[in-house]
Every structure is written in C-alpha cells, then in structure tokens.
Amino acid sequence: MDIKAIEKILEADGIVFLTYGGFITQSLIAGMTDALERESEKKDINQRLANNIFVIFIELSQNMMNYSKSRESAGEAFDPKGLIVVGKGESDSYYILSQNILDRSDRDKIQPKLEEIQRLDNEALKLRYRELRKSGRDSHGKGAGIGFYEIAKRCDRIQYEFIPIGDDKYYFQFKAIVK
Amino acid sequence: MIRGAVMEKLHLEATQYTPEISLDPNGVIAFTGKSYPENTFDFYQPVMEWLDQYFGNELPERTVVNMEIIYFNSSSSKLFFDMFDMMEEAGSEHALEVNWIYDPENESAREAGEDFIEDFDKLTINLIEKG
Secondary structure: OOHHHHHHHHHOOOOEEEEEEEOOOHHHHHHHHHHHHHHHHHOOOOHHHHHHHHHHHHHHHHHHHHHHHHHHHOOOOOOOOEEEEEEEOOOOOEEEEEEEEEEHHHHHHHHHHHHHHHHOOHHHHHHHHHHHHHHOOOOOOOOOOOHHHHHHHHOOEEEEEEEEEEOOEEEEEEEEEEO | OOOOOOOOOEEEOOOOOOOEEEEEOOOEEEEEEEEOOOOHHHHHHHHHHHHHHHHHOOOOOEEEEEEEEEEEOHHHHHHHHHHHHHHHHHHOOOEEEEEEEEOOOOHHHHHHHHHHHHHOOOOEEEEEEOO
16 A cells, blocks of 8 residues: 555545644744644534644654654765554544564564554553563663554554565554554 | 762753753753653653762752643553652652642543552552642
8 A cells, every 4th residue: 555545545535634744843843733623623522532642643753753863963865754544434433553674683573562462452462561660671762662552552552564665674554543 | 971060950841752850959840741752761761860979969858740631641650660669769868759649531541650659669649639
C-alpha cells in the first residue's frame, strides 16, 4: 500500500481532522497538537477522549521525528517522510494513523512489543506499563521505551502492519482507535 | 554539585509543549501545563539537578509539590516517575507532600495520579480535583 492509496481510503473514510505527510519537527508537532485542541473544542469532544487523542498523536509523531533524527545523525540515506492522520471513525470513535519507513532491524525491535501489547488485556497492560516505567530501561534514549504501551493504554485497540518494500525496508503502518 | 550552597529560585515559563516550572527553596515546587518536550531528559535536566541540590541542602520544615499536568508524553511519565522516586527517598526524613491536581473532566490525568500513588507507597500523593 502506498501513500496515494492511503489518501484514497481516507477520502472514503469519514472526517479527517488532520493529515500531514513530510518531515516532522517538534514545532510542527506542537502546532498540530494545538490545531487538534481547537478541533476537539469545536466538536465538543469530552476531555478524556481529547487528551487520549493528543497523547497518541504526540507519541506517534515524536516517534517518527526521533527516528528520522537518529537516522540523519547516523549519516544514512533515509527518506524521512512520515504520514500522520487523525480522523473520525465509525460511531463516535476516532483514529490516529501513522506510516513511516523502517529498516528490518527496527521492525525487529518494535514488533515484539506490539505483539505483547496485543496479547495483554487492559489490566495486564497497565501493570506492564508501570513495570517498564519503573525498570528505567532505555531511559537514556530519546524516549522512555514505553511509548507504544502508553498508546495502547489510551485506546480501544491498535492495528499495525509491516509491509516489505524491498531492500530490507518496510512501511510501518499503525492505527490506534479511541472511543 | 556544591553542597550547602545558597539555593536560588528556578522559574521556567510555560511553552506550547513544556509546563511552567517553579522551584522555590522555601519549599514550594510547582509544575503547571503540558509536557511533551522534544528531548524530555535534556529539558528536565536542570530541574533534576536543582532538586538533587535542594534535597542535599538543609531543608525547610516542609516541601509542597503541586503537579498540575494536563497531559504528557510517555518520556515525561518516566521523568516524573524518576522525580517522585527522588522525592520519596528525600521524604523519608522530611515532610514532603505531592498534590496531583486535575480537572474533574480529565479522567486520564486522575488515573495517572492514581498510578503514581500505587507505585510510591512511602510518598504522600494527594489527588486534588479542581473546584
């Protein structure tokens, strides 16, 4: 699936609040979060739901930003284009969708976390989140290593796919649905 | 780190993605706003250093920490955890209280406070709903 195809799906997929494809910076994330806040006020979305949308959006976009920064500083040829979409799904649900390109080694790091998350129920997920937060693992990296757990805690369900595009690279597509 | 040095106030204005931070050596510490810095650990480093020095110095009778964070990213969550960890340790010989302040409509902020309470049984964390 390429980005054009995603655009087509979005056009057929209800109301999109925000969509961006390109190089992601912190000031852009702050601006988009601000736009989302205004949108949710206008739509009178309750604060719990709105905050969950903001945090998931921030986690996913900062993930992409940090990933492209790390690749740039490693001096690798890399396409930093990320796609992020926030929209309204069926029956009062909302979704946050992201897509970026990853190497096989990155997929191998992310996939086990996502598989674990899919297996856990809400209670187990909360416990696992707190356990990881406590352990201090990855705490000297850009993030805390608990971003996907944070997202999962705040949404109804996640969907993801790693689509090989050759040369050991993958489209990483991720969708969080919040209610 | 200079032990016994006179502590100065540290005040940081809020930005779009960082909270207003006020660290007063008279024992009042406050964080108000949102927290999703570009690099959370770099951003909070001066705050953590200030706190480390504060707890190493002669302390006022009590310390009150007011946390009113509307929403925060996962690395801020980790950072606050580390900060509470430092406070719990310091609080064992010192009267220290954390007020976790949230808007009644902000369920996720309340839940975050409840999680911290469960993780720090020796630290006094009060959940305070804004009136």
